[in-house]
Amino acid sequence: MALHILVLAGGSGTRLWPLSRGARPKHLLSLGPDGQTLLQATVERVAPLADEVHVVTAAEQAEACAVVLHGTSAPVSIIAEPTARGTGPALGLAVHRIARRDPDALIVSVHADHHVDDTEAYRAAVLAVAGWAAATGGLATIGLPPTFPSTALGYIAVGAGEPPDRWVSPPGPAADPVLLAAAAALPAAHADAFVEKPPLDRATAFFEDGDHLWNLGLFAWTAAAFLAELAGADAGLDAKLRDVVDAQAAGDEKGAAQIYASLPAIAVDPLLMEGSASLTVVRAGFGWSDLGSWSDLLAARAGRADDEGNVVDGDVLLIDSRDCLVEAVGGRTVAVLGLEGMVVIDTGDAVLVMPAGASQQVKAVVERLRREGRTELL
Template identity: 35%
Template structure:
């Protein structure tokens, strides 16, 4: 990259499907699921070599800022930027763009999630370098997307079109459309066809190109961006606008509507760790993995008898599993979860039920 881009780690999500480990005050990006460090720490290490130290930032909420500062002591407090409340990736990325544009003239901004698994870090960095170069040279809005390994109805897909050339040695394609969470038959057709990729929610654009696109397709966000860039009181200006903003993803607010979107097809192994089944599958992809996986509390000496495909994560008690296959067992200080791995996505529904029942202390 000819310039040092700004890189924003978006870290405001709650990670509800990884309950009871992931809670509103201690979400999954702050947790270690057996890799030796938290997701956000892993993310920081991946992106830090791509830019200057003072061009990194984290977008999060005030309730997480202290914990994130503890995980990332390299960052100055001014690099941890707090949204007043969670509103989705569209407002978060707008805030990141404003922070960057206040510090440099029309800089390039890269945004990444804080809780992903990346198999090949070097390939990941090459793709982000390509996206940043393409964003600068084309004036377009860039995405990074990976080839699907199976039909997944919980994923968003990007339909890639004709080639737009190569940037930093990596081919880039025009984007035809975004498709959110197709049915099983459609997802299978996408995988077989080879033209639909999983949307990683990694983006790159110049702040000027982003502002122009927002003015056309999401004027309420362009108003926020412009106000934050020129304000002498960034935090106060943000609070003044925040209540009127809808909660929305950048995909639906902008990327699906814009006509200058390009995609970098990525070849590295990738997963959004959105459920306990996802944690298990990533663990099983590591050479030498055992048939059962202990995500936490290995020192407690868990035991498995006649059981396969199980995941155990425990804080304080040894867990014994007999004659069960493909189950998730998670023990925390105040709750225990037991579910089949193929129903792990329903943990979010369980939390909705707890909320409806007035069990806020468990959230």
């Protein structure tokens, strides 16, 4: 049994508009430590744990991902999704391809565009979820105790009692006894239910009850368990994915793309995780953000803030302003005077100015531009 880690690097790049675009999605932006892209940072974070690392991305982003990953500390293969169909088909394609040559594979899926504060705690959580997937022969996931009642994230309801199985140390090159001990010590339980982006009153109740965890979208399974769950959930989708892999193996990329384009677009959560009777959730603890908005980025960069709470990049002139995020990456000087709690983003061809509290509404700008046919800005 070998440990494979899938790094999901998809998305259309709209939540951090105008910095992120369709051709320059969030995971390819230099928002990681020391100027790394988020994709680079994620690969470097997980590579020491895995026998193999695979980046799963859209076909049109494959070349850009390969360029970004050139020179990383570990070899990475790229699995290109012919057409965007969501994480369900994308992971199904990846698992089928891995299972063809490694039917006993143990697989962990992580996202390429997340911010993590504590690398060692994150690695312990990855090993923990992999170990539970190996021990139970089922599916496993990681949950984080919510730090505030978010309506932008999904939640996992934690069941009573511990899993009946005993955690096992997963395969892979990570032999650090301290890290393995930390992984073994993380509490785990049966996952009772998933709740997707609840309204504020329910999110507040989840925040207060201690029985609900944030869903990070970080999953683990054996190849056999995933494919069995997939066949049970949607036998037609499973059969078509097998046909896609057969076509790719025969060198028929056009045929594979045609089959893949006919698949439904669905996330892996409703496809498999929410209906699984064998799902273990590991309660982890590390600073984390999905960087789903400009306010998230401001919070993640709090350590870089000046004495007035401002976080800036580029040629920025601040006067009597506080708690602002200013990105001047368009080659111009950006002056900010007398503002508080604002986001100002200048990319040269577009400028975004808004209260940080309105960050979740950036999608309205993107939708307006799309309706007006302003594709050059998307």
